[in-house]
Amino acid sequence: MNASRSARRRPAAAIPKEHRLARPGPGMAFRLAAVVLALCCVVVRRNHIAIISTPGVEHRRYSMASAIHTCRIGNETVTIPTSAPRFVIIGAMKAGTSSLFRYLLDHPDAVPTLNWSTKNSTEIHFFDLKFPWAARKRFDSDDDFHCHVRKVYAQTQYDYPTLLADATNGTGASSRLFSFDKTPKYITDAGRLPRLLRQVLPWMDRVVVSLRNPVDRAYSQFNFENRRLGSSLADAFHVRVKEEIVFMAHAGLINITSAFPDEAASLPSEDFSGLYWESLPERAREAATFLGHDNKSWDEGKDIPLYKEADLDSEQLSAIALLGVQDYVPGYYFAKVQQEKENGADSSPKFHWNSLDAFQEAAAFTKIRTAYLGRGLYAIQLRQWLEQYPIGNFFVANFDELDRTEGSARNVFVKLLHFLGLREYDVSDALFRKHNAFEYVVPMHNTTRRILQELYRSQNQRLESVLGKEWKCIWECCK
Numbered sequence: 001m002n003a004s005r006s007a008r009r010r011p012a013a014a015i016p017k018e019h020r021l022a023r024p025g026p027g028m029a030f031r032l033a034a035v036v037l038a039l040c041c042v043v044v045r046r047n048h049i050a051i052i053s054t055p056g057v058e059h060r061r062y063s064m065a066s067a068i069h070t071c072r073i074g075n076e077t078v079t080i081p082t083s084a085p086r087f088v089i090i091g092a093m094k095a096g097t098s099s100l101f102r103y104l105l106d107h108p109d110a111v112p113t114l115n116w117s118t119k120n121s122t123e124i125h126f127f128d129l130k131f132p133w134a135a136r137k138r139f140d141s142d143d144d145f146h147c148h149v150r151k152v153y154a155q156t157q158y159d160y161p162t163l164l165a166d167a168t169n170g171t172g173a174s175s176r177l178f179s180f181d182k183t184p185k186y187i188t189d190a191g192r193l194p195r196l197l198r199q200v201l202p203w204m205d206r207v208v209v210s211l212r213n214p215v216d217r218a219y220s221q222f223n224f225e226n227r228r229l230g231s232s233l234a235d236a237f238h239v240r241v242k243e244e245i246v247f248m249a250h251a252g253l254i255n256i257t258s259a260f261p262d263e264a265a266s267l268p269s270e271d272f273s274g275l276y277w278e279s280l281p282e283r284a285r286e287a288a289t290f291l292g293h294d295n296k297s298w299d300e301g302k303d304i305p306l307y308k309e310a311d312l313d314s315e316q317l318s319a320i321a322l323l324g325v326q327d328y329v330p331g332y333y334f335a336k337v338q339q340e341k342e343n344g345a346d347s348s349p350k351f352h353w354n355s356l357d358a359f360q361e362a363a364a365f366t367k368i369r370t371a372y373l374g375r376g377l378y379a380i381q382l383r384q385w386l387e388q389y390p391i392g393n394f395f396v397a398n399f400d401e402l403d404r405t406e407g408s409a410r411n412v413f414v415k416l417l418h419f420l421g422l423r424e425y426d427v428s429d430a431l432f433r434k435h436n437a438f439e440y441v442v443p444m445h446n447t448t449r450r451i452l453q454e455l456y457r458s459q460n461q462r463l464e465s466v467l468g469k470e471w472k473c474i475w476e477c478c479k
Contacts, residue, residue, distance in 0.1 A: 067167040069203050071147035073139070078151045081167035083111075084158040086178040087206035087420055088197065090385070091187030093375055094220040095212035096402040098122055098436035101182045103413045106431050107422060111159050111179045123183045124157050127193050127200075142199075149200050157181070178422065188375055190384035191366045198388050205393050206420055207385065212399035213475040214376025214460070215452040219444045221372055233441045238448045244370040245351070245455065251367040252360075253377075255352040259451050351455050358383060373455070379462040386466070395419045396467055398474065406432040 069080045089097055101122045104110055115121045124130075132152060139145040154160050158179045166177040186193050187209065197204065212220075222237045229236050246263050248254050256263065356364065362384055368374045386394075395416055401408045409432040417424055464472040 066203060069150070071143070071150060073144050073147045073151070078147050079164065079168075080150050080154045081160075081163040082203040083163045083167060083178045084154040084160065085180045085201070085204060087180050087208055088186065088201075088204060089180065089182040089184070089208040089210075090193075091184040091209060091375075091381075092211055092217060092378070093184040094217050094224060095184070096210040096397065096399045097182055097184045099402055099409070099432075099434065100208065100210060100397070100413075100416070102435045103409075103431060104180065104416075106427070107178075107417075108425055109177050109422065111162055111177050113157055113179060113181070114159065115157065117159070123185075124181045125183050125185065126153055126157055126181070127196055128183065128185055128189050131196070146199050153200065178420075187378075187381050187385070190381040191362055194385045194388035205389065206395070207389050207393060208395045208397075208416070208420075209382070210397040210399055210402065211378055211463075214373075214378070214456045215444075215449060215475075217376055217399075218372040218452065219440075219448075220438075221375070223440050224438055227438065227441055229441070231442055234443065234445045234448070238445055240372060241448055241451065244368075244373040245451075247368050247370050248373065252354060252356070252364040253368065254455075255354065257350045257352055259351060259454065353458055373452075376456060377459055379459050379466050382466050391467070394467075396471075403434070 066082055069082050071078050071080070089100060091097065105112060105116070113124060115124055132149060135148060136145050139148060154163075163177055163179060218241075219237060222240065223233060226233060226236065242260050242263060245254070245256060245260065249256050354364075361380055365374070365377060365380045382394075397412050397416070401412050403409075406429055410427065410429075413427070413432070414424065460475055461473065463474065
């Protein structure tokens with residue numbers, strides 16, 4: 001042993017030439033790098049961590065270093081497991097999110113949310129209904145406030161002690177357990193929530209979405225909420241469709257041509273851009289008043305300047321952030337929408353979408369108060385989410401694949417596990433039955449279906465540009 005150590009200490013010149021290591025050249029360096037890369041891939045595969053490769057997109061590996069998030073509230077250090085939540089299911093409503101929730105909850109590493117454990121409820125609604133905006137004034141900085149929100153969110157919505165213990169005591173390459181937020185309404189609050197989630201959950205970089213033919217989705221939701229109407233359900237839905245199409249026209253998203261001529265005649269003839277004071281949420285009115293606008297300036301249709309952040313002082317920006325109404329502040333996002341003239345006559349149901357840029361379209365979307373039809377404008381919603389999360393960080397499921405057969409649902413689930421970096425396990429076929437599904441009292445009227453197909457046609461066609469070519473004409477109303 002001593003001789004060996006002595007040999008290792010000798011200078012290179014004292015070692016016989018035939019025993020010396022060759023100086024690594026470029027080729028050897030390349031081969032060594034390839035070996036190291038292969039070993040890394042083996043480690044990643046053994047730990048069931050899936051890294052989705054997308055050009056220009058850097059994805060986070062869930063390692064022990066990222067199993068814990070720490071932040072400070074003044075002098076207090078807050079420790080939060082990044083498995084609370086590991087990912088978020090943002091929508092869409094009546095598009096299979098309850099099935100995805102049940103599939104994922106069956107995973108041996110899943111930890112149920114407190115909402116499920118105590119109330120048997122699958123949805124959290126923290127960021128849209130429970131967000132503690134009122135607490136902002138207690139903190140000196142946004143960082144302190146966001147840390148407070150993380151703490152409240154993790155401790156009130158998740159099994160915090162279990163997830164924290166797993167994250168701090170785990171022996172693997174990542175925390176083993178996970179939990180997640182499933183709130184289908186999140187996708188519709190696209191003007192505000194993507195930024196908010198980025199600020200409050202900086203580690204969360206996986207977003208799950210399930211989309212359904214918007215025509216069927218709307219009627220499924222109406223059937224679910226109004227089954228008591230019995231045989232008159234389809235008639236009531238047709239009336240509701242007419243009302244919501246008028247709302248969308250008032251917001252400036254569409255022009256009605258021949259679908260509902262009576263309703264179209266009652267609409268403003270020059271522009272649909274007016275956001276009426278009475279339709280503003282109370283907090284939005286407060287923000288508008290703070291910025292010097294009142295009901296008179298709105299009701300008279302006066303031009304309102306387009307505010308940009310550079311035009312507002314720090315006090316105004318703080319008030320807007322405190323109120324959480326960035327997307328409702330008059331002029332903050334709004335550019336005037338001009339009605340386009342209809343080209344030619346067409347006796348079939350037809351809707352003409354205004355030629356809006358992305359900024360104007362997002363603004364108009366925030367103004368519509370539709371319970372059923374607005375939820376199906378997926379391209380508008382997802383485009384805003386994609387401003388905060390790259391496309392490679394999204395898993396987008398097609399409801400048809402979840403609903404077709406148990407085999408197709410299993411295939412979607414296996415792909416989802418891979419995307420989320422969760423280990424595969426032996427799954428029972430019984431898991432893939434339909435969840436939260438209700439039979440229709442009566443079918444939708446054919447006339448209503450044709451109207452909705454025309455309404456959504458161009459919007460569905462745009463999904464290809466947002467999500468990729470596999471979404472080209474994916475539903476019949478796109479053909």
